[in-house]
Amino acid sequence: MPNITISMDKDLIESGRRYAKKHNTSLNALIRKLLEQTVSHQSQNWLDQCFDLMDKAAVDSKGVSWKREDLYDT
Numbered sequence: 001m002p003n004i005t006i007s008m009d010k011d012l013i014e015s016g017r018r019y020a021k022k023h024n025t026s027l028n029a030l031i032r033k034l035l036e037q038t039v040s041h042q043s044q045n046w047l048d049q050c051f052d053l054m055d056k057a058a059v060d061s062k063g064v065s066w067k068r069e070d071l072y073d074t
Helices: 010-022 027-039 041-057 068-072
Strands: none
Touching (some): 010 027
């Protein structure tokens, strides 16, 4: 696989490393994945990916429900 060199702000790199570590990946893999998702035509299945992520979140509303109109109440 070819290599590239990029320049980034030091703080951004450190933040990226912390994020990658928290998500059990490397900064290199994180950048590769983000670039791939940005330029790939395979990202057309984004809706399926969203639902997969929601399923993995395993949260419980504990019976609380809302209506679409509720989103506009401030």
